[in-house]
Amino acid sequence: MKPFRTHTGMVVPLDRANIDTDQIIPKQFLKRIERTGFGEFLFYDWRFEPGGELNLSFALNQPRYRGASILVTGKNFGCGSSREHAPWALADFGFRAIIAPSFADIFANNCMKNGLLPVTLPEELVTTIIEQARANESYELTVDLEARTVTDGRGLSATFVIDDFQRHCLMEGLDDIGLTMLHESDISAYEAKRGGRSF
Amino acid sequence: MPGTLFEKLWDAHVVRQPQDQPTLLYIDLHLVHEVTSPQAFEGLRVANRRVRRPDLTVATADHNVPTTDRSLPIADPIGAKQIDTLRQNCSDFGIQLFDIDSPEQGIVHVIGPELGLTQPGQTIVCGDSHTSTHGAFGTLSFGIGTSEVEHVLATQCLPQNKPRTMLVEVSGALPEGVTAKDLALGIIGQIGTAGGTGHVIEYAGDAVRSLSMEGRMTLCNMSIEAGARAGMIAPDETTFAYLEGRRFAPQGEAWTEALAYWQTLRSDSDANFDRTIRIDATTLEPHVTWGTSPGMVVPITGCVPDPAASVNDADRRASERALEYMDLTPLTRIQDIPVDRVFIGSCTNARIEDLRAAARVVKGYQTRSSVSAMVVPGSQAVKRAAEAEGLDRIFRDSGFEWREAGCSMCLGMNADILQPGERCASTSNRNFEGRQGRGGRTHLVSPMMAAAAAITGHFTDVREWQFK
Numbered sequence: 029m030k031p032f033r034t035h036t037g038m039v040v041p042l043d044r045a046n047i048d049t050d051q052i053i054p055k056q057f058l059k060r061i062e063r064t065g066f067g068e069f070l071f072y073d074w075r076f077e078p079g080g081e082l083n084l085s086f087a088l089n090q091p092r093y094r095g096a097s098i099l100v101t102g103k104n105f106g107c108g109s110s111r112e113h114a115p116w117a118l119a120d121f122g123f124r125a126i127i128a129p130s131f132a133d134i135f136a137n138n139c140m141k142n143g144l145l146p147v148t149l150p151e152e153l154v155t156t157i158i159e160q161a162r163a164n165e166s167y168e169l170t171v172d173l174e175a176r177t178v179t180d181g182r183g184l185s186a187t188f189v190i191d192d193f194q195r196h197c198l199m200e201g202l203d204d205i206g207l208t209m210l211h212e213s214d215i216s217a218y219e220a221k222r223g224g225r226s227f
Numbered sequence: 228m229p230g231t232l233f234e235k236l237w238d239a240h241v242v243r244q245p246q247d248q249p250t251l252l253y254i255d256l257h258l259v260h261e262v263t264s265p266q267a268f269e270g271l272r273v274a275n276r277r278v279r280r281p282d283l284t285v286a287t288a289d290h291n292v293p294t295t296d297r298s299l300p301i302a303d304p305i306g307a308k309q310i311d312t313l314r315q316n317c318s319d320f321g322i323q324l325f326d327i328d329s330p331e332q333g334i335v336h337v338i339g340p341e342l343g344l345t346q347p348g349q350t351i352v353c354g355d356s357h358t359s360t361h362g363a364f365g366t367l368s369f370g371i372g373t374s375e376v377e378h379v380l381a382t383q384c385l386p387q388n389k390p391r392t393m394l395v396e397v398s399g400a401l402p403e404g405v406t407a408k409d410l411a412l413g414i415i416g417q418i419g420t421a422g423g424t425g426h427v428i429e430y431a432g433d434a435v436r437s438l439s440m441e442g443r444m445t446l447c448n449m450s451i452e453a454g455a456r457a458g459m460i461a462p463d464e465t466t467f468a469y470l471e472g473r474r475f476a477p478q479g480e481a482w483t484e485a486l487a488y489w490q491t492l493r494s495d496s497d498a499n500f501d502r503t504i505r506i507d508a509t510t511l512e513p514h515v516t517w518g519t520s521p522g523m524v525v526p527i528t529g530c531v532p533d534p535a536a537s538v539n540d541a542d543r544r545a546s547e548r549a550l551e552y553m554d555l556t557p558l559t560r561i562q563d564i565p566v567d568r569v570f571i572g573s574c575t576n577a578r579i580e581d582l583r584a585a586a587r588v589v590k591g592y593q594t595r596s597s598v599s600a601m602v603v604p605g606s607q608a609v610k611r612a613a614e615a616e617g618l619d620r621i622f623r624d625s626g627f628e629w630r631e632a633g634c635s636m637c638l639g640m641n642a643d644i645l646q647p648g649e650r651c652a653s654t655s656n657r658n659f660e661g662r663q664g665r666g667g668r669t670h671l672v673s674p675m676m677a678a679a680a681a682i683t684g685h686f687t688d689v690r691e692w693q694f695k
Contacts, residue, residue, distance in 0.1 A: 044548075045541055046420060046520050050659045055640045059291060059305040061265035061312050063373075073661050078647065102541065104421040107454060108657060109638075110356040111263065112372035133390075133424060133456050134356060134370055141374035191388060193248045205274070208251060208382045211243055215279075215384055218242040218253055 030143035031201030035124045036170040037097030040087050041158040045102035049135060052106065052114040066113055067120030088121075098169050100127045100157050105146075106135025115139045125171045127178065129154050140194050143201065147171060147178060147188050156184070173199055229495035231392050232461050233427045236367040236492070240350050242384055249386035255349035257379050258335045259286040259322065261313040262640070263354030267377035268316040280383045281321040285344060288313055288327050289334045291640040294603050294630035297327055306641065320380075333606020333632045336360040336574040340444065341608055343473025347462040347489040352379055357574045357656065359450040362459035363443035364466055365492045367427070369457040390456045391501040393426040394494075397434035399509035404690035406584070407442035408576060408654070408673035410434065410506075411449035412514035412524045418504060420522040423455030426502065429494060430460050434508035440469040441580040448575045452521040452656055461493040515561050515686050516658045516671040518549035523658075525561060527676070527688045533557035552660055553668050554648070561686050564670070568651040569600035569681040570663070571627075571674055573637035576654035577605030579612050581674040585654075586618040588678035591695030594626035595684030601628040603635040603643070627681070639663050652680040 057069040074086050082089050088096075099118070105128040106114060115138045118126070123144060129151040131139075136146045149157075160180065161167040170179050173195060179185045197204055208215075230238070243251040257280075264286070271278070278284060291306040293299075301307035310327065317324035325331040331338055336357050339345040347365040352358060356370035371385070378385055395414060401407075415422070428450050430443075438446065443460050450458025467486060470476045477485040512526035523546070525532065534550065534557065537543035550557065555564070571577065571585050582604065594600050602622050604610035610632055613619055619629045636643040637655035645651055645667025654677050658669040672680070679687040 045545055048520075048657075048659045050638075050657070050662050054661060054665070055638050058262050058640060059303075059309050061269070061309055063266045063269070073665055078665065104424070104454065107420055108356065108451075108659060110354060110370040110372055112266075112354075112374060115372075130421060130424065132421070132454060134372060138372035138374065141372065191249075193386075203274075204386060205276070205378050205381050208378065208384055208386060209276075211251060214243045214251070215253070215382060219383075222253070 029141065029201045029203065032124065032143050032145050032173055032198045034170060034172040034174065035097065036168055037124060038093065038095055039098045039100050039157065039161040039167050039169050040093040040096035041161045042087055042099060042101040043158050046104045046107055047101060048108035049106055049111050049114040050108055053111065053117045058111060058113055063116055064120060066117035067122070070117040070121045092165055095122070097122050097124045098127065098171065099123050100154060100161060103129040103151065105131050107132040110134045110138070112138045112141070115142045115144050119144045127154060127157060140198060143198065145171060145173060145198060149178065149186055149188055153186055160184070229497045231494040231498040231500060232365060232429055232459060232492060233367065233392050236348065236350065237389060239348065240367070249388050251384050252350060252387045254352050254379050254383055254385060255283060256339070256344060256351045257284045258339055258351065258353035258358070259284060259376070260290055260335050260353070260355065261288045261309045262290040263373050264316065264376055265309065265312045266373050267380055268320065270377040271320070271380060276381045278320040278322065278380045283383060284322045284380065286313060286317050286322050287325040287332055287335050287338060290634045290638065292327055292633040293641050294633050294635045294643060297631055303641070330607050333608065334574045334577065334634055336448065337578060337605035337609065340364065340440070341473070341606060343470055343476035346470065346476065346485070347466060347492050352385065356451045357448050359455070359458045360444050360448040360574055362447040362450065362457050363440060365459060365462035365489070367457055367459065370451065391426045393423060393428045393455070393502040393504065394500040395428050395430050395504045395506065397430065397432040397506045397508050399434055399507055400437060401434050401508045401511060402690070404675065405511050405513055406673040406675065407438055407445040409511055409514045410508065411446050411452070412516065412521065412671060413511050414504070414506060415449065415453045415521050416514070416524040417506070418453055420452060420520050421454040423450060423453040426455050428453070428455045428458045429500070430458060435460055436463065439580060440465060441578045444578070445575055449521070449656055462489050513673060513676050513689055515676065517553065517555060517561065518546065519552055519658055519660050520549070521656070521658060521671060523549055524671070527561055527686060529561055531555045531557055531559045531561065562688065563685060565650065565685045566598060566652045566670070566680045567649045568645060569598060569677050570603070570636045570651055570653040570655065571601070571677050572603030572605070572635050573655035574605065574634070575656045576674050577603060577609065579609050581654065582609065582613050582618050583616070585674040585678035586621045587694060588675050588689060588692055589625045589627070589682065590621050592625055592682040594681045598681050598684055600626060600681040601630055601636070603630045604632050606632045636663050652677045652686065
């Protein structure tokens, strides 16, 4: 996994609450058996008109937000299906961090496994960031995972909370399967104690 | 110290509890399907890892399978490749697969319980958010992503932070015509689609105790729609009667032993929950969603809400956007909304009792000529049982299509999708934009309500139905 320590990048606002994973990556793109290449299908039904042409009113398609790597959005982002294709698509499109007032559980977990940092900030602050991004061309934020801060170099400075262990894994880009496998003897002991029932 | 059912299940599965790190939790049953597993198996190959417990891993193909004639090759080459990949992976790693042509095939959350794989006290995971369904048996069951699928395949464990607990206590009895689906929608309407975030819900109370196992599965299934990590119901005589004699359930002495353990699986009367919600079942009505999130729901006697009455600006904008997508006008009576399509299916509502309830409504009637209606049984076993009872004839005679088992139009990965602008009464679990097909408009309802809408052509209060 790509380590995440600190990232500075342009912000794109997507001011909607309850964006579900069906919107992030619609089902017709879930048939692929690879982990890569989902970026072009990100927010497909919103980015493209039914005929396939770009929907220029959608923020991600606007030239001023091209190259944005920090998505700022509404509460309960990533609700619905457990499809990891959602963070795969976001990361493949170029996002490194998502800022929202809250995230759905499974989605936030899936992000952490893919070096994509979900940052939870209070709703008023998220609203402020969205307003700043709209008002200022190329509005940038720095997300510092080590310091647990979000700053814009113009006076905005916020701290966020993240689980220590998840932070450690993200910063080191750790393979957590490998970590669990270090405790093989504990797993075997548990299985022996439980009698290892199988079907 | 008194504990909740969740805490008892959690404690029984702790492999390792390091300081300042997530708990390593043992997984008793891992269910696998074609859509969220290929990249996990590929990850194992790349890292030269094996599946630790193929004997605790069971696979089926359900999400993208066609529901039409299975003797024909799958027309969609990418979908076919995904199913072939599942076959190859199960064969390479020694995992039992209930393939498309198997008599056991079906939606993963329908066949687990049906085969007796799902048993009280277990931890169950699957790369699918509706894994919460299995909590109906007093299990800790939750959906995971593909990286976690790979983690469980490799180690049979998952590092997890302990969720909080929520008790949903439903008193009284559900009125006639009001089902577990309506209860689930009513709860989500009350607490919201993020109301359960970070929590495991335990459902309790008279109304929950009175539900059949199938009703309990419907209720637990929708826990994820309230944002909850999992939903669960303490096992009781209803649970044990359902399980006894099923193919993978314990037999003989093992059954007696298991039963003694299962009977201990309940929250202590003085256990503490982080949050408690109380619902009076006697006041519930059949529910219909009007928007693009399961929390946008009202009783059948209600109207489409007016966004102007929203409690805050964000809710108002969300309602306006939903109404625009759904092509609905504020204050329209729900019973005046016409439907074009009816879908009876999904892991929420495609079990035999669901089909019986729908068939009872449909019997002796014809579907409205403007409505196209289909029934997709949850599994091949449900399909066979329904056919043995003659339910297929009732549905076909009234104008429904009768299909093969799979997820079908719940998520529309196969050919079963809505056309742009079509409005559907659906027994599934998500009414998100485009969920059942781009531009499609989904209204979530119970099987009886879906059946009634197929006959009348609009949403209809099934409590007033003239059964024939």
